[in-house]
Amino acid sequence: GIQVEQSPPDLILQEGANSTLRCNFSDSVNNLQWFHQNPWGQLINLFYIPSGTKQNGRLSATTVATERYSLLYISSSQTTDSGVYFCAVGAGGGNKLTFGTGTQLKVEL
Amino acid sequence: GAVVSQHPSWVICKSGTSVKIECRSLDFQATTMFWYRQFPKQSLMLMATSNEGSKATYEQGVEKDKFLINHASLTLSTLTVTSAHPEDSSFYICSLTGVSETQYFGPGTRLLVL
Numbered sequence: 001g002i003q004v005e006q007s008p009p010d011l012i013l014q015e016g017a018n019s020t021l022r023c024n025f026s027d028s029v030n031n032l033q034w035f036h037q038n039p040w041g042q043l044i045n046l047f048y049i050p051s052g053t054k055q056n057g058r059l060s061a062t063t064v065a066t067e068r069y070s071l072l073y074i075s076s077s078q079t080t081d082s083g084v085y086f087c088a089v090g091a092g093g094g095n096k097l098t099f100g101t102g103t104q105l106k107v108e109l
Numbered sequence: 110g111a112v113v114s115q116h117p118s119w120v121i122c123k124s125g126t127s128v129k130i131e132c133r134s135l136d137f138q139a140t141t142m143f144w145y146r147q148f149p150k151q152s153l154m155l156m157a158t159s160n161e162g163s164k165a166t167y168e169q170g171v172e173k174d175k176f177l178i179n180h181a182s183l184t185l186s187t188l189t190v191t192s193a194h195p196e197d198s199s200f201y202i203c204s205l206t207g208v209s210e211t212q213y214f215g216p217g218t219r220l221l222v223l
Contacts (some may be wrong), residue, residue: 003119033211040216048210088212094141095156096155099153
């Protein structure tokens with residue numbers, strides 16, 4: 001199956017700092033999504049982005065499908081951004097997703 | 110987006126008992142739902158795909174006789190952990206795909222088997 005690796009595994013930021021999270025995947029995909037899991041376990045969809053670039057407020061994402069990676073940018077980080085960020089990919093049909101290893105983010109005052 | 114609920118949010122049970130977890134889509138008719146399991150400090154692992162009106166499709170290594178899935182309607186899927194043991198203690202999460210292939214997750218159920 002597809003392997004999905006994320007980096008860095010852990011990240012500590014001061015409030016207001018910017019960061020870039022990376023997701024590498026081992027095979028062609030037609031589905032890529034970024035999620036934020038808050039400290040209570042709830043996953044929130046941030047982006048559906050199998051290719052191209054999208055922006056939503058302080059967050060943006062870019063997927064370069066031909067090179068098998070995606071980037072999530074967080075600008076002006078806030079303490080509420082803390083949690084785990086996952087990318088998840090799918091290939092073929094059926095909407096099944098394979099989750100990456102995750103990046104644990106902590107934003108400090 | 111779709112709103113997904115799960116019940117219960119927490120359950121503690123004795124070893125050998127069975128536990129049923131419900132996943133409801135509150136505002137979307139979902140022919141397909143997914144069940145994941147997440148151990149502490151780990152990623153989500155897909156357990157099975159729940160199909161309305163038909164049998165679930167299980168991922169490799171997931172015991173279908175232990176994790177019974179029933180997708181009785183377009184808004185309800187249930188996961189029953191049969192004869193639970195301490196190693197089944199985990200965070201169980203359901204999801205469904207909305208109109209745009211975006212996946213929406215329930216809040217999860219924490220299971221602790223003593």
